[in-house]
Amino acid sequence: MNTPELLFSVFIGIAAVQLLYWLLIFPRFSFKKPHETQRADLLPPVSVIVVGRNEAENFKKYLPTILHQDYPNFEVIAVNDMSSDDSIDVLEEMQKEHDHLRIVRVPENDHFWHGKKYGLALGIKAAQNEHLLLTDADCYPSSPDWIREMISGFMGGKEIVLGYGDVIKTKGVVNALSRFETVQTALQYFAWNFWGMPYMGVGRNLAYRKSLWFEQNGFIKHIHVPSGDDDLFVNSAAKRGKVGVVAKDTAHTLTESKETWKEWITQKRRHFSTSTLYKPHHKFVLATFAASIFWFWFFFAMALPFVDEFHMYIMLGVVGLRTIAQWVVGFTTSRFLGNADLVLLWPVYEMIWVLTGGYLLILNKVLGTSKKWK
Incomplete structure (x- = not known):
């Protein structure tokens, strides 16, 4: 030759x-039919968990969009993770008007766990409901039906529900690349789940059963890694046929993209550090x-x-x-x-x-x- x-x-x-x-x-x-929305009388109680460190402004902007969701029975657990800004004041003021908002504080002396996992673990332990829905403090739902749509993904005995965390469209190359990377990543983890190989999810829009979290001993398998509270947990806990997908546009969360190349590269470096720990x-x-x-x-x-x-x-x-x-x-x-x-x-x-x-x-x-x- x-x-x-x-x-x-x-x-x-x-x-x-x-x-x-x-x-x-x-x-x-890509050719899949959208999932069906569960009937209101069959919707279980839900605990929505949001962890934030120095996120006072984002709590002000975005937490009300979660508190005002159209869902019959849910609580919102806001975890204040050792913030040095006025996050706790913002949350306490909101709590006066919303009795379904609960605040969890991460004590200042608890520095032995780096990363988001400790605050999230405290939020999960404080949750009163079996069905947990997670997002980040800098995200907001795409519609008032976000909880309803995501929790519908548990139909059929599912233990985990993968959602989509979108990036708000603005001008610039960094924004376009950030949106493309988000779509490309979601296309892969959604598609592979339908082929029986669930391997990751994103913490901006992820749901799972509290009992599953305890079965996995929380985040203990990857506690040495600062990030990975979402993808590494799904990678270790997901079982074939037990993971639902909800990708309808009314079930997205949205966040702003990084504005500079340096910020985007720093974010991507953190994401890439967890993928090396996936199953072979x-x-x-x-x-x-x-x-x-x-x-x-x-x-x-x-x-x-x-x-x-x-x-x-x-x-x-x-x-x-x-x-x-x-x-x-x-x-x-x-x-x-x-x-x-x-x-x-x-x-x-x-x-x-x-x-x-x-x-x-x-x-x-x-x-x-x-x-x-x-």
Whole structure:
């Protein structure tokens, strides 16, 4: 086999991996029918838990959108995690008007746990209900039906419900990349759940049973990691067939994106630090997808100048088929996740996403990761 034939063969092999994802794996989610909303008389009591450190302004802006949800029976547990601002004053003032708001304080002397997990653990232990719904202090629900929609995901004996945490659309490249990364990540963990391989969720919009948390001994399996209260918990606790997905636009949470490259890179470094602790087969599947994107374009560029006309048309056809598949999956996925404006430039965004991911993995390896939460 000469060099052009070898390059062409390698390209086709990698293209087959990519087409497997875009023609088989991802459509399992993108063509899915929306879940049904549970009847009001069957909705269980819910504890919504929000943990914040120095989040006074966000508590003022966003907590009322949770307190005013259209749901028959729920409590909101706001965990003030050793804040040095006036968070506790804001929460206590709100509590006067909302008797279903409960405040949990993390004592100042409890420094032996770094990260969000200790505050979240105190909130979970204080919860009065079996069904827990988690979000962050800098997030707000997309509709008054957020709790109702997310809790409907427990139908059929589910133990965990994966939701979608969207990013508010603004101007700029950082915002576009942040939204793309959010959509791409959600597309993967939603789709793989339908293939029987739940591997992560996001703490901005995640629900699970309190009894499951205790069965897992809380966060003890990854207590040494500052982050991972969401994805590492799901990665270790999720069972095949026991994880529901709720992606309707009325069940999203929304947050602002980082404004600068430095802030975005810092956030992504923290996220990447937990993915190295996933189960081996999860890491293999995720790494294969990301790496195959890079090598797909690498071998396309390497082989195209050397192959004959017949093989060139095959290569261009494969690229065209993959691009069309991305557009179809992207636009069908936007029924649930929005951000349709990103779809046409999907191949460009994905290459930036892959290159950035490789850079962050190397950076984390060399510099290590932060041991603090905020």
